[in-house]
Amino acid sequence: MSRTSGAHTPDTHLCVLLQSEVVLSAFQQHKEVKLKSSPADLVTETDQRVEKILISAIRNRYPQHRFIGEESVAAGEHLELTDSPTWIIDPIDGTVNFVHRFPFVAISIAFTVNRQTQFGIVYSCVEDKLFYAQRGGGAFLNGEPLHASGQQDISRCVVVTEIGAERDDVALSTMTSNIRRLLQLPVHGVRALGTAAVDMCQVATGGADAYYHIGMHCWDIAASAIIVQEAGGVVMDTDGSEFDMMSRRVIAASSAAVADRIAQVIQAFPCCRDDEDNCGCGATGVN
Ligand SMILES: Nc1ncnc2c1ncn2[C@@H]1O[C@H](CO)[C@@H](O)[C@H]1OP(=O)(O)O
């Protein structure tokens, strides 16, 4: 555990809990919704407000640190992960849920140094569940240790995924055929909560055995990836290679055997990396 990252964590927990009050008080209210990159990619004033407050509170305390925030990037800020201490923030993960009052929304914050995540916090606001992990220090839910299920057999797995914001033919047919192939294995079930961060934390609790997602961004999964790893799970790219939070592809699983099996079964549709503009991959979906 790095001394620096250790110094940040109690403050950050408090900051997240305070911002969850902002999310919860807006949850029942009418929201003004704006579209971002697609008719299913939404933002509200609360997303922007929570991100601004979090960044200004952290920047006040750590003026040299850098930030990657979903809504700052949406507003045109350049996305680059460097070796400098960096906070990766999703102010509301599950904005579509938030707009509809479907009760799974989270604040997700990861802290990286030398591009390696030092700790991650996912606060599932309506459930009042604080998931937390620090590199080498284990994973916790409201202070209780978390352990992935350790399941090795894909045919006994509950697999979580997300439908995403893409609506083009290639993305939709890839997404639906991935679900179909898993169901045919067969797995015990396929689930989606509408928040990548909370979905992935289910793997850390053992409530789900695996999670995969294509098209999400680094702020959706940076914090939950370390939570899964510290709970004894594995995280990798959907092509079976090493996890890369910028690749917009992830498998999180209870065991390497389950992760490998999912990597064999599913396909990814093209989408540009988070840290590359106009990569030329031919993606027609949301980027
Ligand atoms: N373009 C995209 N494709 C797939 N998932 C995305 C996405 N953009 C965001 N997500 C995330 O996927 C989940 C919903 O399917 C949410 O966690 C959502 O995060 P958000 O609510 O912060 O936008």
Ligand SMILES: [Mg+2]
């Ligand atoms: Mg998100």
Ligand SMILES: [Mg+2]
């Ligand atoms: Mg968000």
